[in-house]
Amino acid sequence: MRWCYLLFFCLSQSFAATGEFSLLLQGIQTRSSLHPRNVYLYLPHGYESRGNLRYPVLYMHDGQNLYDPARSTYGETWKVTETLNHLIAQKLIPPIIVVGIDNTSERMAEYTHDREASRPQGGKAHSYLEFITYDLKPYIDHVFATRPEASSTGIMGSSLGGLVSLYAGAMFSETFGLIGAMSPSVWWNNKSILSIILHSPKPERIYLDSGTGSGERPADAELAARVFTQSGGRNIMIEIQQGATHNEKYWALRLPKALRFLFARK
Secondary structure, eight states: OHHHHHHHHHTTSOOOOBTEEEEEEEEEOOSTTSOOEEEEEEEOTTGGGOTTOOBOEEEESOGGGSSOTTTSTTSOOOOHHHHHHHHHHTTSSOOOEEEEEOOOTTHHHHTOSSBOTTOSOBOOHHHHHHIIIIIIHHHHHHHSOBOOSGGGEEEEEETHHHHHHHHHHHHOTTTOOEEEEESOOTTHHHHHHHHHHHTSOOOSEEEEEEESSTTOOHHHHHHHHHHHHHTTOOSEEEEEETTOOSSHHHHHHHHHHHHHHHTOOO
16 A cells, blocks of 8 residues: 555654754655655644644645745745644644645645646646545555544645545545635636536535635636525535735635634534
8 A cells, every 4th residue: 555655754753843844855755756845743632632632634735835935935824833833732623634735846736636738737636635544644544643534534725626525525525525625716617626526426525715805706706606505506605805905915814714714623
């Protein structure tokens, strides 16, 4: 099994310190169609003394942009570390584990489920999600104290990362029951994602959002929410932030609401 390879690969890696992100996997590549990448891990405070406690897990795309301004594409981050530590300390969400997956030079291809005729890249999303589902997730579940069921497993991203999260919710709902799609690129290839959503099983919870400023398409996010609802989806939240533009600053501002919705205490 592929997770056996990952376990062997990572025996020398130190696990993440609690309450912050640390490098877990360096240059990992388990599928020939994908580029190597780094994977980072956040463990909540108290993980070391967890006893029998097991944790929900959130897989997040664009790992470079989650917490470290020095690695972020535009110098802004989602402020994931601060947000998690605050929400968990205030008992607004339960303690969760977060897996940050770096993008690669093939980000557009890996985050899109099909190709647009006018673009050179596209259509590797299924392989990328198979990497997470069949290679990375089994390793995380084997080594760490996770709750592996779909109802405790989330996937989240923004822009094209939001698009691939919607695709995961449609095609891998048996694995990812909690879907976070911020400013999703629903427009890709004539909004072909909507037909996939319409004819696919539905995840347990879906968070969608958009701004109304430059680069945002709030009508697309609202349309995706309607398609989910009209085709049997439940527990859907749609958030439209007035004036917000298409960047990490505003995704960071909306992250607390998304996490509280997806990981609400049951």
